[in-house]
Amino acid sequence: MFNSFRNLRSNNYRLFFEFCNNKRYFNTSDFKPTVYALSTPYGIKSAISVVRISGSESINIYKKLTGSSKIPKSRQAVLRSLYTYPEHILLDKALVFYFNGPYSYTGEDMLELHLHGSKSIVNTLFKSLNNLSMDKDNSMAVRMAQPGEFSKRAFLNGKMDLTELEGIRDIIDSETELERRSALKSFVGENKRVFEIWRGKILNAMMKMTAIIDFSEDADLQDVENIMNSAKKDIDALSAEINLFLEKINKTRFLKNGIRIALLGEPNVGKSSLINRMSSDDELAIVSEIAGTTRDSIDSVLDLYGFKVIITDTAGIRSHTLDEIEMMGILKSKKKFLASDIALLMVDPTTDLALDQSIIDMINIGLRENPEKIIFLVVNKCDLITNKDQLNSFIENINSKFNEKMKVIRISCNDKDLGIQPLMTELKNTFSTLTSENGSEPILVSTRVHEILTQEVMYGLNDFYSAYQDKDVLIASESLNIAASGLGNITGDSINADEVLGAVFSNFCIGK
Numbered sequence: 001m002f003n004s005f006r007n008l009r010s011n012n013y014r015l016f017f018e019f020c021n022n023k024r025y026f027n028t029s030d031f032k033p034t035v036y037a038l039s040t041p042y043g044i045k046s047a048i049s050v051v052r053i054s055g056s057e058s059i060n061i062y063k064k065l066t067g068s069s070k071i072p073k074s075r076q077a078v079l080r081s082l083y084t085y086p087e088h089i090l091l092d093k094a095l096v097f098y099f100n101g102p103y104s105y106t107g108e109d110m111l112e113l114h115l116h117g118s119k120s121i122v123n124t125l126f127k128s129l130n131n132l133s134m135d136k137d138n139s140m141a142v143r144m145a146q147p148g149e150f151s152k153r154a155f156l157n158g159k160m161d162l163t164e165l166e167g168i169r170d171i172i173d174s175e176t177e178l179e180r181r182s183a184l185k186s187f188v189g190e191n192k193r194v195f196e197i198w199r200g201k202i203l204n205a206m207m208k209m210t211a212i213i214d215f216s217e218d219a220d221l222q223d224v225e226n227i228m229n230s231a232k233k234d235i236d237a238l239s240a241e242i243n244l245f246l247e248k249i250n251k252t253r254f255l256k257n258g259i260r261i262a263l264l265g266e267p268n269v270g271k272s273s274l275i276n277r278m279s280s281d282d283e284l285a286i287v288s289e290i291a292g293t294t295r296d297s298i299d300s301v302l303d304l305y306g307f308k309v310i311i312t313d314t315a316g317i318r319s320h321t322l323d324e325i326e327m328m329g330i331l332k333s334k335k336k337f338l339a340s341d342i343a344l345l346m347v348d349p350t351t352d353l354a355l356d357q358s359i360i361d362m363i364n365i366g367l368r369e370n371p372e373k374i375i376f377l378v379v380n381k382c383d384l385i386t387n388k389d390q391l392n393s394f395i396e397n398i399n400s401k402f403n404e405k406m407k408v409i410r411i412s413c414n415d416k417d418l419g420i421q422p423l424m425t426e427l428k429n430t431f432s433t434l435t436s437e438n439g440s441e442p443i444l445v446s447t448r449v450h451e452i453l454t455q456e457v458m459y460g461l462n463d464f465y466s467a468y469q470d471k472d473v474l475i476a477s478e479s480l481n482i483a484a485s486g487l488g489n490i491t492g493d494s495i496n497a498d499e500v501l502g503a504v505f506s507n508f509c510i511g512k
Contacts (some may be wrong), residue, residue: 034058035145035500037127038122039112046117051125054150055458057140058109062098064132065091065113065125074100082113086135093123106150107157155492162492164448177306178435179255182444191445192246192491198457198488201238205231209477228476232468235480239461248443249450254341254435256444258301258308261427262340264333264363265314266356269348270380273413275313276301277420292316304424307431312336334362342430343375344423345406349394350384360401364490367403374430377406378423383415449490456486 034055040046053061063069066080069089075097082091095114104110115121126144133142146152151165160168167186174180185191208231212224263271279302298313314333337343345363347355366373377399385391391410399405409426412418460483467476 007331032056032142033141033143034061035149036126037145037150042122043119044117049115049117049122051113051115051122052112052145052150053129054104054106054108054115054145054153055144056109057141058098058111060140061129061132062096062111064138065128066096072096074098074103074454082115082125083124084124085131085215091124091128092116094119102159105159106153107159108153122218132388140162143194158334161192163195163445163449163490164189166449167191169354170444170446175301176303176308179308179444181306182252182255185392185443186445191443191449195487197492198238198242199484201234202484202487205234206480209480212473213477228468228471228473231476232465235461235464239458242458242461245443246450246453246458248436249445250451251435252444254431255308258310259342259431259434260336260340261309261311261342261344262333262337263311263313263344263346264337264359265346266348266359269346270413271313271346274344274346274378274380274411274420274423276313277413278302278304278311278424305428305431307435312340321460327384337362338366338369341374342427342433343373344378345375346378346380347398349391350379355398355401364403371404375406376423377408379410381412381414382410383412383418388442452486452490456489457483459488460484476487 031363032055034053036051036053039050039052040048042049059071062072064085065082067083067160068080072078077097079092080096082094083089084091092115094116097112097114099105099110099112101108101110113125115125129142132138148169151160151168154160155162155165163186167183167188170183171180171187174183208227212227221407264269265273279300300311300313302309303313311335314336321364343363343366346357365374367375377395379391379395382391385394395408399408407426409423410418411420411423413420460479463479465481467473467479
C-alpha cells in the first residue's frame with residue numbers, strides 16, 4: 001500500500017510540474033527535412049500563387065533560387081528574380097518574405113514566395129526544389145509537405161496548442177459568420193485558456209488528495225474529512241462549468257451541420273417562390289404555375305443572419321396522384337420532414353380546397369413522435385384576401401386539424417409591403433434559441449475535443465464522486481488524474497504524437 005501511495009504521489013507531482021512548465025515531450029526527429037507546398041489553390045487562374053517553405057534549408061534555398069548570397073531582412077517583403085535550378089534560367093519575378101525562426105508560423109526558418117498565378121511557374125519551381133533535394137553536391141533534405149505539416153510543426157515547436165490549430169482548420173472550413181466567430185475562439189486561444197484553468201483546478205484538488213496520502217497518519221480524522229469536502233466542493237463547481245460548456249457545444253451542431261428546414265405544402269402554394277425570396281436568387285428554385293413542378297426534394301444551403309441553413313423544397317404533397325416519380329418525391333418529403341429541425345407548412349388561402357389529409361396525418365404523426373418539434377403555419381398570398389374575417393376563419397380551420405395549434409405567420413411572396421419579413425424575423429429568433437443559451441454565443445469545438453470532454457474528463461470526475469462516497473482517497477486521486485490527463489490531451493500537453501497528431505492534421509490542406 002505504501003508503494004501505491006508513493007507512486008500516486010509521484011505521479012501527481014509530475015502532472016503538477018508538467019502543468020506549471022507547460023512542456024511537450026515529443027520526438028521531432030521525423031521533422032528535420034525542409035518542406036514546401038503551395039498555399040493557394042492549384043489550377044485556378046489567379047493573380048498570385050503563394051509557395052511556403054519551412055525548415056533549416058530555407059536560407060540555402062533562397063540563395064540557390066535568387067543567386068544572391070545576401071540574406072534578406074526578416075519579416076520584410078523584397079522583390080527578387082527567381083531562377084530555375086540547376087539551369088539558372090529566369091523563372092519569375094516574385095515578392096519574397098523571409099521569417100527567421102522561432103519568429104515564424106512554424107517556429108522554423110521560413111520563406112514565402114509570392115509568384116504570378118501560373119501553373120507552369122509553380123510546376124517549374126517545384127521541379128527546381130526537387131532538383132535541389134536530388135543534388136548530391138548540395139545534400140539538401142527537401143521534400144513536399146504533407147497535409148497540415150506546417151501547422152504540425154507549429155504545434156511541435158510550441159507555437160500553438162491543438163485547440164488553436166483546430167480553430168485554424170475550422171476558420172478555413174467556416175461557411176457563415178457565426179461559424180467564423182465561434183472558430184475564432186479556439187484560434188485566438190480562448191478555449192485553450194478555459195481548459196488550462198480547468199486543469200489547474202483539478203490539479204489543485206489532486207494536491208489535496210496527495211496531502212491526505214502524505215499526512216493521513218498524523219492528521220486528525222476530521223481534518224482529513226474537511227480536506228476531502230474541500231476538494232469535492234471544488235470539483236462540484238468545475239463539473240457545473242464543464243456541463244454548461246457541453247450544453248453549448250451540443251447546440252453548436254447546428255453551426256457545423258446546419259439548421260434543417262423542411263418546407264411543406266400542397267403543390268403550387270408558393271414554396272419555391274419563398275425560397276427564391278429568402279435567397280434572393282431567382283435560379284435557386286423553379287417557379288411554375290403547373291402543379292407538381294417540384295417532383296423531388298431539393299436541398300439548398302443558405303446563409304441567413306449568419307446561420308447555416310439547409311432548406312428543403314419538398315415535393316408538393318397530395319394523396320391522389322398516379323405519377324410514380326411524384327409519389328417517390330412525396331415519400332422523400334415525409335422523411336425530410338421527420339428529420340428537420342424546423343418545419344414550415346405553407347398554405348394558400350385563395351383556394352377553396354381543403355388541406356390534403358396526407359399532410360395532416362404526416363404532421364400529427366411527427367408531433368406525436370416529437371412533441372417539441374418546431375412547426376410554423378405559413379399563410380402565403382395574404383395580400384389577396386381583403387376580408388380579414390374570411391382569412392381568420394381559414395387559418396382557424398387549418399389549425400383545428402392538428403393535435404397542437406401551430407404559430408401562424410402571414411406573408412406574401414409577391415407583395416412588397418407585406419413580403420416575407422414576418423417569417424424571417426421569426427426564423428432569426430428561432431435560430432438564436434436553437435444555437436445559444438441565455439443569449440450567449442455558441443461554442444464550436446472539434447469532435448475530438450467533445451469526445452475527450454465526455455469520455456475522459458467527465459468520466460474521471462464522475463469516478464471521483466463514487467470514490468468520495470466510498471471515502472477511497474487513492475481512487476479519488478486517480479480519477480482526478482484521468483480527468484486532468486484528458487484536458488492535457490485536448491491541448492496536446494500530454495499526448496502520444498504518433499497516435500493522435502496524424503488524425504488531427506490529416507484534415508488540413510497541404511499548404512497549412
